[in-house]
Amino acid sequence: MTAASSKIVLPQSKTVQACETYARFAAVVVCVIGEVVLAAWIGIFPERFLPSLVGMPPVAALGVILAGLGLLSFTYRRIRFLSRTIGLVLALFGLLMFGQGAFGDMGLNTFLIPDEAIPQAHLSHEFSFAQAAPAAPLPVPGGTSPGILMALILFGVALFYADHHRVAPSVLSQVLTLVLLAQVLLVVTGAAYGVDMEGDPFPFMRLTVYGVIAFVLLATGLILASPERGIASAILEQSPAGEMLRRLLPGILAVPPVLGWFAREAEVNALYDSAATLVIFAVASIVVLALFAWTALGAVRRADSGRQVALMDLRGQREWLSTTLGSIGDGVIATDPSGSVLLLNRVAEELTGWPASEARGRPIWVVFRVVDEETRKPVDDPALRALREREVSRMESGAMLLTRDDRELPVEHSGAPIIGQDGSLAGAVLVFRDVTERRRAAQRQTMLVGELNHRVKNALAIVQSLVQASLRQAKDPTTQAMARTLAERLRALHRAHDLLLESRWSGASLKAMVERELEPYKREGGPKVVIKGSDVLLPPQCTSILAMTLHELATNAVKYGALSQNDGQLNVAWKTQRRNRLVLVWEEKGAPMVPKPTARKGFGTQLIDQGIRHNLGGETKTEFRKSGLYVELSVPLTPSNEPRAAPDTVHAPAA
Structure with missing residues (x-):
């Protein structure tokens, strides 16, 4: 098990949450009952509004x-672990209270609440803690009902073994809890039938009203x-057996006591003799329980019929799912809510080395072992993360899959939770793929790009060398100017190539391109250069x-425009519009003299x-305003399939 898998905390279903909520509610109510009894003993609550406190002394209330x-x-x-300790203390406490009958009053009640703190009404009406028995004799000295003591012992032992991992102690806890419920049922039924519990109470060991309520809540809450196990799992099971048990349980608990009460009343009122009442009770029980069984059988039949239809539908969906998973090119592993593997497709079997028959039922971290490619530490399994966080994780790279035969495969993986219709967590699905070939292709591409960069840089260096050699040998000023201009244009291409090289030919940053082109003209006390626009990746x-366009505009601004004097201002701004289109504005202000447009365009224009127009399918707009040159470029950032205008013939610039 990896470190990630050991920390997983799975969310609970709504049924489990409801059961735990009831158990906590029952525990709180029981604590309140005990506190109310203690408050009544010291006179906080008037006794006339509460049931009698006989049989529930303060020590018993403390035990509750x-x-x-x-x-x-x-x-x-x-x-x-704290509940086990409390269960042991309760069992010892009950035995100690029973010991008062053998060794005399140990003064536990007096130690808890002295006689002088008890209202006189309690002392006269009930009993004094100092005396050994109340006005109406109880079987146990100290005034504690033996039924409460027995119930505390049973619940304490059941609580002590409730969380035991072995089967026998866990079963013992369930059996003792049922015995506790049976004791409460005996007391309630005996009281309803008029059984005399004072003379020989066993098995009708008397419980107070507080005890009946408290121990019903304690037993059902436990x-x-x-x-997930025991009686609760059988009752809550979503199956025909569970459905039948849930329907029969009310009849089993309610019908015999009710029928017995009617039979008892008939005998007391001399309507029938004891033999006749027993016959009526037996026949009525058979009829009523048969009706309950008949209704339960009908519900089970309907549930079984629906289950058969669902099974047929499930078989069809399973075949469809198997065919779909088999045709997927990625590895797919599905798990249950605990992280155990349910199924693998063919690709997952090949990549992990685990056949589906052997992988089924094993933990996902055993079948799909991944480590970080660099640190070699275990990676948080995406399926376990999906179970823990109930969120879909994106496809991640940088992981190395360790196959069953200890081979290593670079993989990308992602996980997603499987949520049922009722919102409960049904499991998780893991999707992964082998990226070995893609990495090899990326390495080959990187090598080819590097070779291309090397060759392009060499070609540009050779051309620049030729231009520089021609510039040194040229004596004509016009030739020297043309060579110098060509060298500057080649340097602009070189800068654009460097931008592409930095991004591995995925594109170039427009902001970086503008800043590099205009950086030489930014100086303190010089013309003002304002660059505005979010960064755009140029294809x-x-x-x-x-790059050539910006270079020509900057060269023209240095010679004739805003960059030719210190009080000039150049604004370069851009934005993207719909259809992935870039609009760039070049605006000069404070130019010394705006040249008049001529019919014949220069080489740069x-x-x-x-x-822009022919090669990129864009549009240009040039205006010679009074404040300076204004150029607007509209360029599509994606290739266009529309036909482009034929290029105009480029004439040599006039001398």
Whole structure:
């Protein structure tokens, strides 16, 4: 198990949450009952508004509060060890209270609440803690009902073994809880039938009203606090057996006591003799329970019929799912809510080395072992992360899959939770793929790009060397100017190539291109240069042409425009519009003299128009305003399939 898998905390279903909520509610109510009894003993609550306190002395009330705290701690897994301690204390406490009958009053009640703190009404009406028995004799000295003591012992032992991992102690806890419920049912039924519990109470050991309510809540709360096993799992099971049990359970619990009460009343009122009442009770029980069984059988038949239809539908969906998973080119592994593998497709079997028959039921971290490619530490499994966070994780790279035969495969993987229709977590699905071939292709591409960069840089260096040699040998000023201009244009291409090289030919940053082109003209006390616009990644086909365009505009501004004097201002701004189109504005202000447009365009203007319009399918707009030159370029950032105008013939600039 990896470190990631050991920390997984799976969310609970709504049924489990409801059971735990009831158990906690029952525990709180039990604590409140014990506190109310203690408050009544010291006179906070008037006794006329409460049932009699006979049989529930303060020490017994304290035991009830302790039992409620034990149940409450059992509902929280991190502090369940505390519930075992409380269960042991309750069992010893009950035995100690029974010991008062053999060794005399130990003064526990007097130690808890002295006689002088008790209202006189309690002392006269009930009993004094100092006396050994109340006005109406109880079987146990100290005034504690033996039924409460027995119930505390049963619940304490059941609570002590409730969280045991072995089967036998867990079954013992369930059996003792049922015995506790049977005791409460005996007391309630005996009281309803008029059984005399004073003379020989066993098995009708008397419970107070507080005890009946408290121990019904404690027993049912302890059962529902473990809905994954025992009685609760059988009742809550979503199957025909569970459905039948849920329908029969009310009849089993309610019908015999009710029918018995009617039979008892008939005998008491001399309507029938004892033999006749027994016959009526037996026949009525058979009829009523048969009706319950008949209704339960009908529900089970309907559930079984629906289950058969669902199974047929499930078989068809399973075949469709198997065919779909088999045709997927990625590896797919599905798990249950605990992270155990349910199925693998063919690609997953090949990549992990685990056949589906052997992988099924194993933890996902055993079948799909991944480590970080650089640190070699275990990676948080995406399926476990999906179970833990209930979120879809994106496709991640940088992981190395360790196959069953210890081979290493670079993979990309992602996980997603499987949520049921009721919102419960049904499992998770893991999708992964082998990226070995893609990495090899990327390495080959990197090598080819590097070779291309090397060759392009060499070609530009050779051309620049030839231009520089021609510049040194030229004596004519016009030839020297042309060679110098060509060298500057080659340097602009070189800068554009460097931008492409930095991004591995995926594009070039427009902002970086503008800043590099205009950086030489930014100086303190010089012309003002304002660059505005969010960064845009230019596709490779646009990079060289826009670099040459910016260079021609900057050269023209240095010679005739805003960059030719210190009080000039150049504004360069751009934005993207719909259809992935870039609009760039070049605006000069404070130019010394705006040249008049001529019918014959210069080489730079023709280069801009032909490069933007013909090569890129864009549009240009040039205006010679009074404040300075204004140029607007509209360039598509994606290749266009529309026909482009034929290029104009480029004439040599006039001398």
